[in-house]
Amino acid sequence: MxxxxxxxxxxxxxxxxxxxxxxxxxxxxxxxxxxxxxxxxxxxxxxGMPNLHSHAFQRAMAGLAERRGPGEDSFWTWRETMYAFAEAIDPDDLKAIATQLYVEMVKAGYTQVCEFHYLHHGPRGVRYADPAAMSLALMEAAREAGIGLTLLPVLYMSGGFDGRPLSERQQRFRHDVGSFVSLLERLAPLQDDMFTLGIALHSLRAVPEEAMRALLATGVAKGLPIHIHIAEQIGEVQDCVALRGARPVEWLLDHAEVDARWTLVHATHLTAQETDRVAKSGAVAGLCPTTEANLGDGLFPLAAFIDAGGTFGIGSDSHISVSPVEELRWLEYGQRLVSRHRNVAARMAEESVGTALWQRALDGGIRAAGSDIxxxxxxxxxxxxxxxxxxxxxxxxxxxxxxxxxxxxxxxxxxxxxxxxxxxxxxxxxxxxxxxxxxxxxxxxxxxxxx
Structure with a gap:
């Protein structure tokens, strides 16, 4: 038209x-x-609703991690299943998976997707002839599906807060700061009305402090949206306290200039003080209720965050569901179950919970996507x-x-x-x-x- x-x-x-x-x-x-x-x-x-957090390749494994293991299953056991599945995916495979996913997104009412992209290289970390091959596959998929794309290449360097090396399965994700900046420089000139570039730090456990500082000081990072997984799991919080002396969100707010460019994905496990500080920073809380439920992560403190003036958006993350309706419905229902009250996202008398959810998620998604949408x-x-x-x-x-x-x-x-x-x-x-x-x-x- x-x-x-x-x-x-x-x-x-x-x-x-x-x-x-x-x-x-x-x-x-x-x-x-x-x-x-x-x-x-x-x-x-x-x-249209922005989808602020996506790992496209995981759509193809939806439903394949629902068989109980020998012990208590958690995010960490699910992650091993995901690593095994990711091992064989090449650029052509990724394009096909992402195109199917993005078609599903558009049909559901998502018109922009923030792709948190860490599957950079071949098996065991072997580089493709074009280091941007996997990124370009995602861009082509978005074009074929007709969805706006905010591509967030992920910096992933270490296997834990203690700086341990990446495992063999994680080598596909690895960049040092120099090669990561080169990837950003390769992709930046390709931006247009339908393609926006951002950056992602996989997590505090995967990005050492000095690397975070070095990346954010580069010219190519200036003004770009910044996304990070944070405080998703209790184990992550405990490790951060043990090795960095602070909780993940607390540490980040103390060591980085967190502002409206930032999206803190999940941010599930927050103290009251952290909740207030994130809200006042202007950062977006990137909530993925269906994936967080599937992984047994926990529940975000939604009411307190809204009351503090916080901004949130929604993402489908691992894509066990591809529907803004279901993300928003379960965001509200989770709060009802834990609080034993109804209409939690509506914070004023006579306010519609549906309109409150839609507009707040729209505002947060726009900010996270870094695009005029x-x-x-x-x-x-x-x-x-x-x-x-x-x-x-x-x-x-x-x-x-x-x-x-x-x-x-x-x-x-x-x-x-x-x-x-x-x-x-x-x-x-x-x-x-x-x-x-x-x-x-x-x-x-x-x-x-x-x-």
Missing amino acids: SNAAVNADFLWQRGAWRADETGLGVAGTRFAAAQGVTERIGRFVLP GHLAEGSRADLLVLDDRSPLLAARGEADVIDSFLFAGNTPLVRDVMVGGQWRVRDFAHAAEGAAARAYRAVVEKLAAA
């Missing part, structure tokens, strides 16, 4: 439904002044999703209730149409690339299973 205009009854703008009186113009990849309404697209139109307004990238007003689940739902019903009325898909970058990617629940993506994905997964 180019130099056209669309119209709906209601647009979600600045945290509220507003009657669409003039329509939205679309010029190239961006919204522009409407030049006459040419197409009515539906009753309720929302900005998430606004149905002139100049922003033209991303939107149209709810299916024909569905019985939205019958007799007005502006006050529609997002609550969208998130809490069941599992029937309600995202009917999706536009990303001014192009219709999904029409009437169908994505033009889904057939080819599914065939390529099936072939790769069957190959990996036989390996």
Whole structure:
């Protein structure tokens, strides 16, 4: 779609439904002044949701780590299954897996994905002829699926807080600061309306302090979004206290200039003081409720964080679910179970929990992605999703209730149409690339299973 205009009854703008009186113009990849309404697209139109945390290759192992081991299973036993699965994936495999995943994301209402990318090299760390081969595979997958991409190459250097060397399986992830900066310099010129570059520190246990400081001082890192896994597991917290004398989030806030460029992924295990400090720093809490539940991580202190003025977004992480609806639903339900109260994310009387969740996750996702997205307004990238007003689940739902019903009325898909970058990617629940993506994905997964 180019130099056209669309119209709906209601647009979600600045945290509220507003009657669409003039329509939205679309010029190239961006919204522009409407030049006459040419197409009515539906009753309720929302900005697309950013997915702020993704490990694309893990989509192909969803459901393969649900068999109990000989002892108590945890994140750490799951991680060994993941390492074994990742061992055989090459750039072509990664592209096929990611294309299938990204098609699923767009159909679900995600229009930007932050790819936390650490599968850099070949088995046992053997370098590809092009050091950016795996990164480029992800970029090609995003183009084929029609989703915006914030690529976050990951610096991963050590196997623990004690500085132990990486294991043989972890060698695929390894960079030193110099080679990592070279990768960023290779990718930076490729940025455009649909591709944004950021950086990721895998975790405090995987990045020594001096390496973190050296990377963040480089010119290429200036102004880029910064993401880090942190305080996901109790074991991680205990090791950090033992070897660095402080809890992970406490240590990071004391040793880095954490601000709105930062996304602290998971940040599950926080003290009250840490919760308040993260909120006041402007950093985004990157919450992944379905993966955190699947791994038995724990529950983020959502109510206290919101009350302190904190910003959060959502990600599908290991992709055992690919749905912003399910992430937001289980974010709220987890809080209800632990607090034994309802409507936790709505912090004011008469506030809708659905609208509070959607807008807060939208705000956090926009910040984490580092891209001009998430606004149905002139100049922003033209991303939107149209709810299916024909569905019985939205019958007799007005502006006050529609997002609550969208998130809490069941599992029937309600995202009917999706536009990303001014192009219709999904029409009437169908994505033009889904057939080819599914065939390529099936072939790769069957190959990996036989390996």
